Amino acid sequence: MPADAVHELPMRWADLDSLNHVNNVVYLDYAAESRALLVDEGVLDDRPVCRIAIDFLRPLLLSSHPVQVRSTADGTELVQEIRAEGSDVVFARVTTTYGDPAALALPAEAGDPLPTRVRHSDLDLTGAVSTTKMFELFQESRILFLSQRLTSMTPGRFVVGHVEVSYAAPLSWRTEPYEARNWVSRVGSSSVTIESQLADGDVALAQCRSVLVGFDLDSQRSRRLSDTEKNEFGGLSPRS
Known part of the structure; x- marks a missing residue:
């Protein structure tokens, strides 16, 4: 796949938790949506997943701008960084490991x-x-x-x-x-x-x-x- 594949996804009110931050599990939704797009685009195989890890680096607040998911594949791992549009700040990092x-x-x-x-x-x-x-x-x-x-x-x-x-x-x-x-x-x-x-x-x-x-x-x-x-x-x- 390309060194950096980027998808833009909309943020919704329903994505927020009681602290007005994006809910923890919603970051996984963003990453899963981007992975599905990579499969649809033919740049990623639809392989079994044996492990998913996420690091929450800083809270992401509601915005009218889309969320960006930047994906990089390395062997059996896919690393996805979740950012706000036009920002280099990484709010969460999702690592998906493929295998039996x-x-x-x-x-x-x-x-x-x-x-x-x-x-x-x-x-x-x-x-x-x-x-x-x-x-x-x-x-x-x-x-x-x-x-x-x-x-x-x-x-x-x-x-x-x-x-x-x-x-x-x-x-x-x-x-x-x-x-x-x-x-x-x-x-x-x-x-x-x-x-x-x-x-x-x-x-x-x-x-x-x-x-x-x-x-x-x-x-x-x-x-x-x-x-x-x-x-x-x-x-x-x-x-x-």
């Missing part, structure tokens, strides 16, 4: 399973949950897990810095819920890492690693975690 999915091991210890239901609108043309909607399922499970267990988890105190999802097997639509398990694997001075899995019984279908960063709304900058936050997150580790 690998089996995932279920964690020996993790949080209690949360029921996760699939909706028809989550499905792609193959009848399975799309790679983008998988991020949304993990996001909903992670928020529910933390909101039920943390007093410090109030809106605006944390932002998502990095998320990566590994795919092992498709999630098809069914009336019975799948199981989501979440646990804390690391607590740092200003960030915390959440591990999540979606499973069907004793079979892990996908795994997610999310890095949450302490955030100060007034300064719009990262901040250190308080001792209370560190203790609460530490209590969600399987080793605690």
